[in-house]
Amino acid sequence: MAIDSEAKKVLLRKIPHGLFICGVRDGDIINGFTASWVTQGSFDPPLVVMAVRSEGSSHDIIKNTRKFSLNVLRADQKELAAVFFKPQSALGGRFEASPFTYGELGLPILDDAIGGIECEVIGSVIHGDHSVFVAEVKSAKLINDTEALNLASTGWSYGG
Numbered sequence: 001m002a003i004d005s006e007a008k009k010v011l012l013r014k015i016p017h018g019l020f021i022c023g024v025r026d027g028d029i030i031n032g033f034t035a036s037w038v039t040q041g042s043f044d045p046p047l048v049v050m051a052v053r054s055e056g057s058s059h060d061i062i063k064n065t066r067k068f069s070l071n072v073l074r075a076d077q078k079e080l081a082a083v084f085f086k087p088q089s090a091l092g093g094r095f096e097a098s099p100f101t102y103g104e105l106g107l108p109i110l111d112d113a114i115g116g117i118e119c120e121v122i123g124s125v126i127h128g129d130h131s132v133f134v135a136e137v138k139s140a141k142l143i144n145d146t147e148a149l150n151l152a153s154t155g156w157s158y159g160g
């Protein structure tokens with residue numbers, strides 16, 4: 001049976017999403033990108049689930065290092081989210097827009113955000129144009145507990 005592609009698009013775009021800066025690192029190589037396909041997957045152990053575009057620069061870094069950070073943006077940080085999905089001159093260059101320090105797992109945690117978590121990948125589904133990574137939260141740093149940026153408020157869409 002053929003799928004109704006318009007209905008599929010409209011319905012999938014109803015799934016609510018936050019907006020995060022995912023940080024990755026392989027030795028001296030660092031990178032960050034805007035991610036919205038993120039959700040919690042378990043209380044105990046604390047798991048998160050994130051889908052990552054297979055052709056993006058960060059995909060293979062996560063696949064190989066099996067770790068990533070997720071920085072939670074404030075509601076007023078839409079411009080920063082835009083920096084992290086636009087093309088960059090060199091890998092990691094987007095971080096010039098926002099200073100960071102390395103967390104306990106050595107991953108980039110933004111200095112100016114609600115906070116960041118570091119995660120270790122425990123499983124993945126490598127299928128389709130995004131890979132789904134399931135990861136356990138290993139560290140959490142809260143900087144400023146305030147309202148978070150969400151996709152609906154930006155007028156952007158990623159999904160469907």
Ligand SMILES: Cc1cc2nc3c(=O)[nH]c(=O)nc-3n(C[C@H](O)[C@H](O)[C@H](O)COP(=O)(O)O)c2cc1C
Pocket residue numbers: 031032033034035036037038051052053054055056057058059084085086087130151156157158
């Ligand atoms: C609103 C929005 C949400 C996005 N969410 C994701 C996401 O959840 N996963 C993903 O892999 N890419 C997502 N992207 C795309 C990446 O941010 C973009 O492809 C980025 O350039 C990837 O960087 P990289 O190739 O340096 O890893 C999103 C883009 C936008 C505009």
